[in-house]
Amino acid sequence: MSQHYENEGSAASRSKAFVWLMQRVTGVGLVLFLVLHFWVQHMPTGFLATAGEYSEILKTLSEASPEVVDAIADGKIKEALPGEHVITYSKVLERLRTPLWRIIDILLLLFALLHGMLGLMNVLGDYMKRVRLRKAVVFCCWAVTLFLAGQGIVVIMAVGMK
Amino acid sequence: MSYRKVTPVLPPIYGDACSSAWRHGFVMDRVFTSASLRDRYAMGIWMVFIHVLTYRGMNQNKLPGQSDTTPSFRTFLSTVFSYRVRSGMAAWILHRVTGLSLVLYLAIHIMGLRSLGNPLAFEAYITGYRNPLFKFAEVMLLGSVAFHAFNGLRIFAQDMYFRSERQKPLFYAVLALTIIVTIIGGLPIIFPYFITPLLP
Numbered sequence: 001m002s003q004h005y006e007n008e009g010s011a012a013s014r015s016k017a018f019v020w021l022m023q024r025v026t027g028v029g030l031v032l033f034l035v036l037h038f039w040v041q042h043m044p045t046g047f048l049a050t051a052g053e054y055s056e057i058l059k060t061l062s063e064a065s066p067e068v069v070d071a072i073a074d075g076k077i078k079e080a081l082p083g084e085h086v087i088t089y090s091k092v093l094e095r096l097r098t099p100l101w102r103i104i105d106i107l108l109l110l111f112a113l114l115h116g117m118l119g120l121m122n123v124l125g126d127y128m129k130r131v132r133l134r135k136a137v138v139f140c141c142w143a144v145t146l147f148l149a150g151q152g153i154v155v156i157m158a159v160g161m162k
Numbered sequence: 163m164s165y166r167k168v169t170p171v172l173p174p175i176y177g178d179a180c181s182s183a184w185r186h187g188f189v190m191d192r193v194f195t196s197a198s199l200r201d202r203y204a205m206g207i208w209m210v211f212i213h214v215l216t217y218r219g220m221n222q223n224k225l226p227g228q229s230d231t232t233p234s235f236r237t238f239l240s241t242v243f244s245y246r247v248r249s250g251m252a253a254w255i256l257h258r259v260t261g262l263s264l265v266l267y268l269a270i271h272i273m274g275l276r277s278l279g280n281p282l283a284f285e286a287y288i289t290g291y292r293n294p295l296f297k298f299a300e301v302m303l304l305g306s307v308a309f310h311a312f313n314g315l316r317i318f319a320q321d322m323y324f325r326s327e328r329q330k331p332l333f334y335a336v337l338a339l340t341i342i343v344t345i346i347g348g349l350p351i352i353f354p355y356f357i358t359p360l361l362p
Contacts, residue, residue: 027315061282071285076289088284116264116265155275155276
């Protein structure tokens with residue numbers, strides 16, 4: 001037990017305290033962001049297409065390109081069931097054209113990635129004693145975090161600027 | 163003559179039923195050096211095999227009453243199975259499992275959204291997620307997020323405001339809130355798939 005108190009005040013200990021604080025800050029932020037995200041993406045609101053709207057969207061898309069007709073015939077794209085609300089490209093595009101929504105989505109992405117990857121590093125660190133292995137895993141986690149953050153931000157900005 | 167503590171070749175598979183010599187290592191006054199090279203390689207292979215199977219962390223020669231806290235997957239499993247699962251332990255396991263699955267889902271989600279580059283690809287991607295099985299997965303995702311969020315808020319609130327003996331009622335409150343939110347949020351998701359077809 002004593003070894004937990006040996007590093008008190010050291011750089012490693014302070015960085016752990018910072019991670020602890022970050023998990024609290026991002027966690028509380030994520031609760032708010034995810035309520036909004038769930039409301040917008042999973043509940044039957046105006047941000048999704050109704051069955052009728054979706055049918056018309058598919059009609060427009062099939063007139064524009066024969067690939068869509070093939071995809072519908074293959075069952076790769078399906079019509080909405082009665083009463084179903086569907087996430088669709090045009091609605092996402094419409095929403096992300098607003099700069100505020102782009103900011104909200106990028107913040108959600110960064111908060112979720114930071115919270116998730118810090119949590120993952122914390123969990124993995126519990127099962128690794130060897131310092132070099134732990135450092136390698138932490139490095140890989142940060143690399144994955146940066147990659148996913150870049151990927152997500154590029155997608156959000158690319159859609160928003162269309 | 164030097165006395166050496168030697169870890170036995172055979173694993174103590176019977177746990178506490180074996181003699182203390184097995185657990186603490188045998189004190190031997192003579193070390194065998196006469197084994198042939200082939201024998202030593204064979205023993206080495208068996209030693210590796212047995213140690214991988216019965217890995218308890220670094221501290222093999224622990225004293226009685228000393229807990230084996232060396233981090234390893236085996237230690238994790240033995241910790242999980244040695245506890246009677248009470249509310250605190252259940253909260254810890256569920257928080258960890260939901261957290262790990264949400265990180266995995268987050269990575270898949272971000273990579274999937276690359277299909278937003280092309281309307282056709284995006285509609286096909288969304289159609290994949292509209293499979294009835296995935297609607298159950300969506301509700302489970304909501305349940306995981308809700309549990310992780312409420313339990314995280316409980317941990318936060320407990321650090322700040324509550325004495326530790328309040329953890330049990332607070333954990334039951336977390337479970338109740340999770341179930342309520344999952345049902346309220348899940349119904350609109352599964353309604354068009356599983357309930358509307360049943361209605362006259």
